[in-house]
């Protein structure tokens with residue numbers, strides 16, 4: 411069992427969807443970073459549902475408390491513990507699915523793995539709620555990265571086949587601004603509107619949709635990553651796959667590489683302003699598991715959420731008979747808009763760990 415991620419910058423998450431709260435212990439954060447609860451709150455607020463028409467009606471204030479590791483406004487180098495209490499919990503409904511697992515959710519596998527002792531309410535540890543902890547830790551990582559000029563943007567590029575086409579990756583600051591303006595986190599305003607309409611429509615009929623997010627990391631120095639097993643792409647993919655609902659990750663042109671020739675795929679080197687750069691970025695800024703100094707670009711696929719109001723077939727695990735399941739309860743019809751800050755955080759956690767391993771980030775900041 412592992413609720414921890416990272417080697418030298420190590421985060422351990424805890425909590426359940428309908429328990430007392432969720433939180434995280436961040437061990438290995440460099441000392442000397444000025445940090446307050448409001449730094450964390452900004453990121454947590456980004457993750458909160460914004461538009462009730464396209465997200466769960468559960469309204470959690472998500473107020474963070476820092477319990478340790480910060481003194482006189484600066485990190486001390488000791489573990490930072492943060493907690494967010496759950497306040498808008500309605501659990502009665504989940505008795506219905508206790509022994510009738512939702513198809514596609516983790517209810518059945520959790521029941522088998524933990525012998526029925528698991529906290530099944532709201533999906534327990536498998537709930538998207540646990541990503542609050544990732545985002546709280548991610549806020550620290552993002553603040554550390556900003557000291558090195560490294561920036562991460564996550565944006566929606568596809569929802570149920572509607573594709574974002576008109577956006578520009580060359581200026582990450584303007585990309586971030588456009589993404590922030592879209593209720594669905596899409597940088598192409600026309601596609602954003604279509605996506606929004608679709609998610610609303612699908613939610614109204616009690617169904618759900620999946621999609622693809624793109625994560626862009628700019629200004630990462632070359633040479634970050636640890637062959638053989640701790641490659642940068644491997645560690646990023648692992649962090650992304652820990653986010654509930656993620657079903658695939660690709661870097662650069664990703665799976666399209668299978669139908670390209672070497673002469674088309676290879677990113678030619680050239681010089682720009684005294685720096686070695688590549689003319690294309692088909693490898694997504696990572697070669698041999700190491701950053702090459704170009705933007706890291708990867709795409710992450712989210713499945714449509716399992717909790718839908720349309721009746722589905724399941725098995726009653728006590729009576730051992732097939733039954734119909736009709737869900738009520740509070741759900742997101744699409745994970746993407748809420749997952750974008752989680753993706754940024756996941757990437758930031760991995761990058762800080764690797765920058766410390768590479769001795770680029772010192773243990774004391776001055």
Ligand SMILES: Cc1cc2nc3c(=O)[nH]c(=O)nc-3n(C[C@H](O)[C@H](O)[C@H](O)COP(=O)(O)O)c2cc1C
Pocket residue numbers: 466514515516533536537538539541653654655656713715716717718740741742743745748749752
């Ligand atoms: C921010 C966020 C919110 C989510 N909201 C829901 C939801 O409302 N309903 C649901 O069925 N799944 C939701 N999920 C996804 C489930 O937690 C996930 O599908 C489930 O744990 C099974 O894991 P898997 O899809 O990775 O196999 C959410 C995930 C995230 C990251």
